[in-house]
Amino acid sequence: xxxxxxxxxxxxxxxxxxxxxxxxxxxxxxxxxxxxxxxxxxxxxxxxxxxxxxxxxxxxxxxxxxxxxxxxxxxxxxxxxxxxxxxxxxxxxxxxxxxxxxxxxxxxxxx
Amino acid sequence: xxxxxxxxxxxxxxxxxxxxxxxxxxxxxxxxxxxxxxxxxxxxxxxxxxxxxxxxxxxxxxxxxxxxxxxxxxxxxxxxxxxxxxxxxxxxxxxxxxxxxxxxxxxx
Numbered sequence: 001x002x003x004x005x006x007x008x009x010x011x012x013x014x015x016x017x018x019x020x021x022x023x024x025x026x027x028x029x030x031x032x033x034x035x036x037x038x039x040x041x042x043x044x045x046x047x048x049x050x051x052x053x054x055x056x057x058x059x060x061x062x063x064x065x066x067x068x069x070x071x072x073x074x075x076x077x078x079x080x081x082x083x084x085x086x087x088x089x090x091x092x093x094x095x096x097x098x099x100x101x102x103x104x105x106x107x108x109x110x111x
Numbered sequence: 112x113x114x115x116x117x118x119x120x121x122x123x124x125x126x127x128x129x130x131x132x133x134x135x136x137x138x139x140x141x142x143x144x145x146x147x148x149x150x151x152x153x154x155x156x157x158x159x160x161x162x163x164x165x166x167x168x169x170x171x172x173x174x175x176x177x178x179x180x181x182x183x184x185x186x187x188x189x190x191x192x193x194x195x196x197x198x199x200x201x202x203x204x205x206x207x208x209x210x211x212x213x214x215x216x217x218x219x
Contacts (some may be wrong), residue, residue, distance in 0.1 A: 035209075040120070042199060042211040043154070058206075090153055097203045099144050099156040 003027065006091050006103035012111050013078065013085060021076045021106045023091035030095060032074035036060060037088040037105075046089075049074055078108060086110050114138075115202045117210030124190045125218050132213040134183040134200035142203045143176055143183045148212070149196045157198075192217050 004025045013019045025032065031050045035043040045058030049068040063082025068074055074093075078085045086109050092100040114137040124130050134143065142161045146154035158167055160176035160183060167174045171194075173186045183200055197212040 033207075040211075040214075042117070043201075043209040045206070045208075048206070097142060097207075099159055100207065102153040102155070105153050 004091060004093055004101055004103035006089075006106050008106060009104065011106055011108045013108060014111050016080045018077055018079050019108070021078070021089055021091075021108070023074045023076065023103060024072055025074075025091075025093045025101075025103075026072060027093055027101060028071070029093035029101070030071070031093060032068070033092040033094070033100065034058075034064070034066065034074070034076045035090045035092065037090060043090060046076065115200060115208045115210040117200055117213055119213055120211060122213050122215045123218065124194075124215060126190055126192065128190055129186065129188045130190060130215070131184055131186045132198055132200075132215075134185075134202070134210050136181045136202045136204075136208075138202075138204050139180050140202040140204055141180075143180075144201045144203065144207070145174060145183075145185055146199045146201060146209075147196050148199065152196075154199060187215075190215075190217055192219060 007022045033048045034046040044060050046064050047066040049055035052071050055068050065077045089106045091103045094100040116135045118133050144159045145157040148154045158174050164178045165176040171188045175184045197214045199209050199212045201207045201209045
């Protein structure tokens with residue numbers, strides 16, 4: 001089946017540690033997105049990429065980094081500079097302004 | 112920048128009743144999308160509206176896009192327990208911006 005796979009489902013980060021969240025899609029979509037969701041809030045855009053080897057900052061990019069070396073993959077690194085990283089992270093992909101397809105998400109917590 | 116506001120934030124509904132959630136944008140949108148997120152799940156696309164004044168129905172759900180393409184609504188009739196979840200609107204101007212969502216709970 002075509003879809004988006006996020007891993008791991010749960011992740012714990014220690015103080016001062018960088019962690020990387022994986023996102024892979026086999027939908028052949030050009031665009032990929034990373035969102036952060038906090039309890040009772042909507043989805044806030046962290047980074048997005050519309051084509052391989054190119055990406056743009058979203059509304060809350062500070063403390064995060066991404067890469068887009070392959071069309072299928074868009075990993076997100078939560079760096080130690082992100083002081084409040086506990087959240088639900090959602091990866092999505094899409095084509096143009098067509099609806100986005102979401103992965104199952106990764107829940108990140110601080111130890 | 113583009114902002115999408117959604118009200119109400121919470122909706123507690125008696126099973127069988129109707130309710131409406133509203134979405135307003137600070138800018139004119141090229142299209143608006145609605146998603147549903149079940150508790151513990153991820154957002155799932157419901158519908159996209161493109162034309163001014165457009166109305167679309169999906170069984171008990173009715174979606175409207177305002178004439179000025181700056182607002183939208185989702186009306187659910189005869190609410191069922193399967194309607195539980197958070198409904199997000201997402202406006203597409205130059206990028207997709209999500210509202211904060213309306214979280215729906217149903218009293219049986």
